[in-house]
Amino acid sequence: MASPAVTQTARPLDGLRFTASGPPALAGPVAEHLRLLGAVAEDAGPAAGGDPEAARVTLAESDADSGPGLPARATATVAWASPEAALRGVADEATAQAATGIMAVHGRRDGLPRGLAVDYATAATAVLTTQGLLASLLARARGCHGAAAQPHTYVDRAGLLVVSQYLAASGADEGEAAELAPGGPPFTAADGTLFELETLDPGAWAGFWRALDAPADAVRAGWRPFQFRYATACAPFPGALHATTRAHGWQRIREAAAASGAEVCRLRSLEERAAEDDGAAPWTLAPYGPGGRVRPHAAPSAPGPLAGMTVLEAGRRVQAPLAAHLLGLLGAEVVRIEPPGGDPLRGMPPACSGISARWLALNRGKRAVEIDIKSPGDRLRLAELAAGADVFLHNWAPGKAAELGLDSADLARANPALVYAYTGGWGTGRIADPPMGTDFMVQARTGVGEAARPEGEVPAPSLMTLLDVLGGLLGAEAVLAGLLLRERTGRGVRVDSSLLGAADLLTAPALLRARRGERGRRPAGFRTPLRTADGWIAPADADARAAALTHGLADLSTEDALRALRARGLGATAVTTDLADLHHDPRFAGSISRDAHGAPAVPDPWSFV
Structure with a gap:
């Protein structure tokens, strides 16, 4: 469809107002995203009352004239538990982490389930809810009213x-690429400095440890768990490696890293991050080029708000592939750019029917x-593909796209209406002299390692890929915002999102407490699961203190312990400790399916009614 005339709209939701009601823990984070996108709250903010679980x-037009291309209305609902859940129990952040396996994965480093002291599931839900609203508005703006249904998240x-x-x-056909056992970073220097180490090069890994006189057998044994810690969420290093760093001061460790090509990053505190935080949004939207007409959309061949749209994705690892995966779930055709011979990660263990199960989770369909x-002819071919696409999305190393002649300005010559999306590590210019922009280094640099654990525990970045995943969610949100802004202005848009933005989103409440002079970290014992005779239970946050004082839970079965707490009016749920059990968990009532390769597949994060 033709785009409207060019307007002065700067953000995709300029001219819209919103109302939010229900639990502030659910409505508040969504409201903050809508404000960043330009919508104005009609009232003071999310109000308590109504359904305690939803x-x-x-979103609706304001009374003021806000220009052409503005969709009329969109409504989203957000609930703690999906309709297919046969049993109650997921009623807040703590119980959601417990039931879905977040506590299990985050706790692998320590060998027992551990709650994240940040509201990770709720933050992800807020981004997904905003995606649903943007997708619904976009479908209306494109004239696809049948696809502009109400999103439920x-x-x-x-x-x-x-x-x-x-x-x-x-659920794969074979075992993990590396051992699942307790252990992992951060490392500790002789002066007590906690730090993360990062390199993708086995030579740099070996060179770093040689410079510190680490035992050669420990260096060799440590590489594989280090290399696969992104996949396994644990890294059982030989104890000799930790002993080696404790024998050297921080300055010597920095010198060893510089000489070898590895990188190290000291764990920063929340107070340090709060002092330098510039309060920027987790993404930027920058319209470019003259206004004009967006090419006619292809006739939808599948349902979904983005049906008929094409996303060209040149992604690696998690962040960009996940963003494109979500756009595909919303109906877009996703064309993945892979090197000759295919993405090597297709072969990463463990496999289902010969294809990496993890790769399928992000790239199926x-x-x-x-x-x-590297070939000029193939780069031209890629540019030609982008000329016919709605979105070009990548997460190449900083500066790589410009070096290849595939930056936004290059591709805009043939497609001035393109939404050009970059999902990176650090954004542009927000952090002085940043280290490598990988998940664990960004966690270390931004205080996530401290925020993820309560008071009294040694700070440690989670070995669950918190920021890669949340960064992918933000990348998809930014693309949807760019597409809606394009529909309103007729101009192509460059959108940039980052792991830094994901970190700041995740730690925002802790940073606010730190800026107020309060303790940024949650109190000791926060979200600590309770043992039972045959497993673990997680009380709801509001009931945790009373649950911890309940005698005899460790002698009861998990079911009996839950009944005992519920008899006292306390909320709790069983902690999933083995993700393979989720297939048969009655709390999810068969919602986890298997794809054509036999790999477990989770349900779409939203439904549209």
């Missing part, structure tokens, strides 16, 4: 999505095109 957010489904790679691996970006 929130409702409605659920915290338990968001929790399943964020562990989907680990869940897929649990995409069409692959092999392109050698």
Whole structure:
């Protein structure tokens, strides 16, 4: 369809107002996203009352003339538990983490389930809810009113999505690529400095440890768990490696890293991050080029708000592939750019029917095109593909796209209406002299390692890929915002999102407490599961203190312990400790299916009614 005339709209929701009601824990984070996108709250903010387990957010035109291309109305509901859940129990962040396996994956480093002291499932749900609203508005703006249905989002489904790679691996035909056992970073220097180490090069890994005189057998044994810690969420290193770093001061460790090509990053505190935080949004939207007409949309061949749209994805690892995966779930055709011979991660263990289970969790349903970006002819071919696409999405190393002649300005010459999306590590210029932009390094640099654990525990970045996943969710949100802004202005849009933005989103409440002079971290014991005779239970946050004082729970079965707490009016649920058990968990009532390769597949994070 033709785009409207160019307007002065700067953000996709300029001229819209919203109302939010229901539990503030659900409605509040969504409201903050809508404000960042330009909508104005009609009232003071999310109000308590109504359904204690669901929130409702409605966007509508303001009375003021806000220009052409503005959809009339969209409403989303957000609930703790999805309709198919046969049993209650998921009623807040703690119980969502417990039921969906987040506690199990995050706790692998320690060998027992552990709650995240940040509201990870709720943060992911807020991004997904905003995606649903943007997708509904976009469908209306494109004239696809049949696809502009009301989105419903659920915290338990968001929790399943964020562990989907680990869940897929649990149902594979073979074992993990590396041992699942307690252990992992951070390392400690002789002066007590906690730090993360990062390198993708085995030579740099070996060179770093040689410079510190680590035993050669420990260096060799440590590489594989280090290399696969992104996949396994644990890294059982030989104890000699930790002993080696404790024998050297921080300055010597920095010198060893510089000489070898590895990188190290000291764990920063929340107070340090709060002092430098610039309060920027987790993404940027920058319209470019003159206004004009968006090419006619192809006739939808599948349902969904993005049906008829094409997303070209050149992604690696998690962040960009997940963003494109979500756009595909919303109906877009996703064309994945892979190197000659295919993405090597297709072969990453464990496999289902010969294909990596983790790779399938992020890439099933995409069409692959092999392109050698080192070849001038193939780069031209890629540019030609982008000329016919709605979105080009990548997460190449900083500066790589410009070096290849595939930056937004390059591709805009042939497609001035393109939404060009970059999902990176650090954004542009927000952090002075940043280290490598990988999940664990960003966690270390931004205080996530401290925020993820309560007071009294040694700070440690989670070995669950918190930021890669949340960064992928933000990347999809940014693309949807860019597409809606394009519909309103007729101009192509460059959107940039980052792991830094994901970190700041996740730690925002802790940073706010730190800026107020309060303790940024949650109190000791926060979200600590309780043992039973045959497993673990997690009380709801509001009931945790009373549950911990209940005598005899460790002598009861999990079911009996839950009944005992519920008899006292306390909320709790069983902790999932083996992700393979989720297939038969009555709390999810068969919602986890298997794809054509036999890999476990989680339900879509939203439903549209």
